[in-house]
Amino acid sequence: MAKQVAEVEIHAADSQEHDDDDIDISVDLIDDGLYLGNLACARDQKALESLKITHILTIDLVPLPRSTLARPNLTFKFIKLADVPKEDLISHLPESIDFIKQAIESGGTVLVHCYFGVSRSAAVVIGYMMQKYGLCYEDAFTLVKSKRRFVGPNIGFVAQLRLFGHMQYTVNRDDPRFKQFRLKMAGQKLKQVKILPQLFADLVKPDPGLIRERPDPIVYRCKKCRRIVANQSNIIPHIPKQVKIELAKKGIRPPPSKLTGLTCAENGQLLIEKLKSLACQIMDGEEKVIEDANGVQEEGSSQFPDGYTETHMVDESVSRDASAACRLMWFVEPMAWMRGVTSQPGGKLHCPQCDHKIGSFSWVMGCNCPCGQKVAPAFYLVPSKVEWSNIVQNVQITV
Known part of the structure; x- marks a missing residue:
């Protein structure tokens, strides 16, 4: 398990890709081959190259711009999801976790991001850590927060992550709790x-x-x-x-x-x-x-x-x-x-x-x-x- 926290602070204004967005790049190393960051990081070519990113998982309402998706040697996955408690996060966890696992197993490095890198992408990364290390939600959250101090999934995502853990880190459609959800x-x-x-x-x-x-x-x-x-x-x-x-x-x-x-x-x-x-x-x-x-x-x-x-x-x-x-x-x-x-x-x-x-x-x-x-x-x-x-x-x- 990675013990270091990697932080890259690059002003978005330094890159033409960011247009009018005035947010700084924020990214942290969570585990071996796994980074959690924001949209600014995913759109900055220099940041991606410095971190040796090979795969990008976007959890947002819109995909990355064409100029980013057209870059060679990068593999992308897009999950459309809003940051509201009533959104269905749990149904996307298996495919998201598989994407991360396959990328790392192939020797790649993954960046998981949403807009701020606080709720949606953090929830997916927490789910990945739960499955990988056999953790309950509270322990996985504490672990991820120790690497990226301002993570905070919304209350609905937290409940779904707990359910994900109780279903043995999978989506069991026959489980009465999942049926009710x-x-x-x-x-x-x-x-x-x-x-x-x-x-x-x-x-x-x-x-x-x-x-x-x-x-x-x-x-x-x-x-x-x-x-x-x-x-x-x-x-x-x-x-x-x-x-x-x-x-x-x-x-x-x-x-x-x-x-x-x-x-x-x-x-x-x-x-x-x-x-x-x-x-x-x-x-x-x-x-x-x-x-x-x-x-x-x-x-x-x-x-x-x-x-x-x-x-x-x-x-x-x-x-x-x-x-x-x-x-x-x-x-x-x-x-x-x-x-x-x-x-x-x-x-x-x-x-x-x-x-x-x-x-x-x-x-x-x-x-x-x-x-x-x-x-x-x-x-x-x-x-x-x-x-x-x-x-x-x-x-x-x-x-």
Whole structure:
């Protein structure tokens, strides 16, 4: 790991490439073959030559100018991203990290930059360091900040980097936390354009009531007509609010990797085990039945614009543990049988066979689970209207 900090201070006015930009070049050596800097550095030929840069990764709203892209012996990659908490950084992390790794493995030197080299590019470099050294976000941030003192990813990027670590430094589309994150991103887009963009079409899952070669053995059926409306894989679990309160009191967090020697993923699993234990204590003996709940909150009440926090969602390994996840309402993914989910911000959910009301959905405002936890977006089935079953033969043909 590199122990030196390389700083180049060259006035942009000294280069015709910078036109009217009056910002100084700022760049720092973060790791072997890896520099983190600003736009001025990426546009300055002398700076690039002095640092022996061979690859440039741009994370910005616009690519580098043609005069820069036309330079020989340089390899470029452009990621279009705005520096706002609601932007989808995590989906770009794998390709960005691969670009950095391949450049360094080939003997090259990489410059990762955005406009100032503070948030977007810093977030990508932190993600790279997390994966390379098996670090949790906090340790990777501290390491990068020790090399470039003014790095500071926005709050949404920070949450996504933590999620990236808990998914073992990859993007697992089956992870319920990632599903909820993408649903929140989709809800924000649907609010703007009044229809679900094609980019998020994969979020609407196939109808589980149709015959499949390998049906899920655990299903959820309309109590009135026994029509299957969800599989276990469609369930998105959440931690009860009472558990969150206890977690806050006890201060349960993933232990820092520099103290435990564990990877971020192992730290996340340790947290999950603590959640299971604590949830069992709290939920034990609490068997009240809530017939229905439509606790819709006002728009904007969610504290987490990024759609992910460690104490909000539970890992997929916990989702099948009824004592750890809330059982008072079943939150699910949007599915093909749900009328209006691709064109309406919210509405009621009716059984596709008997038209009996079995739940509701809200892309933007979400709803309160009876346990008190806010979930947004929310697609939920009410336990009094839907029954759980593990009989595979209940899978039926629907039209």
